[in-house]
Amino acid sequence: MATQEITYREAAREALRAALHNDERVFLMGEDVGRYGGPYAVSLGLLEEFGPDRIRDTPLSESAFVGAGIGAALGGMRPIVEIMTVNFSLLAADQIINTAATYLHMSGGQFNVPLVIRMATGAGFQLAAQHSHSLEGWYAHIPGLKIVTPATLEDVRGMLPTALADPDPVLIFEHLALYNRKGQLVEDAGPVDIDRARVRRQGTAVSLITYGNSLWKCIEAAEQLAGEGIDAEVVDLRSLRPLDDQTIMASVRKTRRAVIVDEGWRSGSLSAEIAARIHEQAFYELDAPVVRLCSEEVPIPYAKHLEEAALPQAEKIVRAVRELLGT
């Protein structure tokens, strides 16, 4: 099948364009999505193509425009709300957690909220503590939300249509470092599931369980380890809520060792949740305790060397695996 070289950013844009073409109920709103062309240029050109009603610039009012997305969804539209970054989503946490996640349940099943929220996440650009959060695992704590983290071109192209077809709120987290990532994507790429993990690299010695931009750090680490004769498997979670226990456990049962790599912090975290599940479901099949590689427990610092030290890196993953295997 014909493929094209494309960036993650362009694949995200193609997903938006297709959604806007396919369903007149779909519209995009958020800060600078229109005239500015999108804070990360994802929506560049869409204003000209679809007009200001459907590519809707909002004021810096995260709570109001996320809540308005909820209301518009209840009113029969299929809004895609873009929050510039996860850091600013905290200003809309009330709407996401108290409203979007609760209405279906509180109303006894009457009011589902078919809302898609996209936001950039992650660190690595010397943006310091207030622009470097990785809070997707924290949102994954909330029943009523679905949390997805496209790391590949196929996923950023294909998760949006599936999220839009979902009757409930779906949060899509796009790691900042991925936007410029290039690769080949089939020309007729379409929807993909949003509830299963994928094994991105087969291996037998250890399972590297990760998501988002850390996927590529794990792949890099796995390649380096392969040179040392260590065959690592890499599991891309893709969905943080629901978590695909089946795929995680199948991998761990095969390799008998797990390293969880998560750009979020360690305490009370997604990595803790996964480790607990592995212990609950596959304890007797483990050859070693689960290892976690997370961001250091500091607000992410500005200085480059400190920021790098604070985040999981391929080299740290390699070291962690070597230690785990005693090599």
Add this chain to the structure above:
Amino acid sequence: MTKASTASSHRDREHHLSLLKQMLRVRRFEEKCVELYSQQKIRGFLHLYIGEEAVCTGLMQAVSADDAMVATYREHGHALLRGIPMNAVLAEMYGKQEGCSGGRGGSMHLFDKATHFIGGNAIVGGGMPVAVGYALAAKLRKLKAISWCVFGEGAMAEGEFHESMNLAALWQLPVVFCCENNYYAMGTALDRSESETNLLKHAKSYRINAQSVDGMDVLATEAASHAAAKWVRAGKGPYFLEFQTYRFRAHSMFDPERYREKAEVHDREQHGPIKRYGEQLRELGILDDTGLNTLEAEIAQEIQNAVDFAEAGQLEPVASLSRFVYSEGAAS
């Protein structure tokens, strides 16, 4: 106070009596709720609307079938007058599955899809962006529906109020912002909460047309609501109504009311909306003891039926606890 028309026509008389009955219906329902709360039939938070009945009664006269309403946690009256059966409202407070939210919401989260009643929101200001969004959908879909956004004056200190007002004005959305100013945000008096106590100025700063209404006068609230609805339905953008009212009872059943004088409450009760309107209708010869007794009897019967219904209701099996976290079946 707004003068009732001379009630020449039968239709006018019927309408006046209907307004009185709607207010009485809310009042008597709330009084029953107090009783049921003390019997521990109703638990959790219970926020009574007693004293404020003219507001929801007046504004509901201007609400059309397709309109949406987003209300607060003090929303029993709105729910009843919007058309949610009293049986379903009371069963909800009992936590029974026959309740209008299946027993999952309780007093603060009455919902009803059929009447576009989108809650019952218990986060102060939290419903406002939702009301704005519903109006956005109506506008984009070119529907006639408008959005009624009910909130208390306490919400005006919240960021969500300002964000929502700005957005609605910026996008010229069909929203009627209905501020029920009962002068106390829980226990904090208006002048201890707002640097500018003239609430219309807040609305006008967003270039939103605004009007202040005597919220204890049902004819005034009705007329103002019709005027606001006419404005909004004509596509002229949002409208802000301040209903100046007063809560005769505590904020919730846990409120010891240390923040206001009993004399103040007593004084306001003397000018209560039902009392005033009832007296006015008597003067006009529309209401007499027999008429009032008939209304009261009808309401008492409805309430008794609702109590019987709620008592007989079923508790949802615990096995279905995890329903409605995510939708069941295909995308809607």
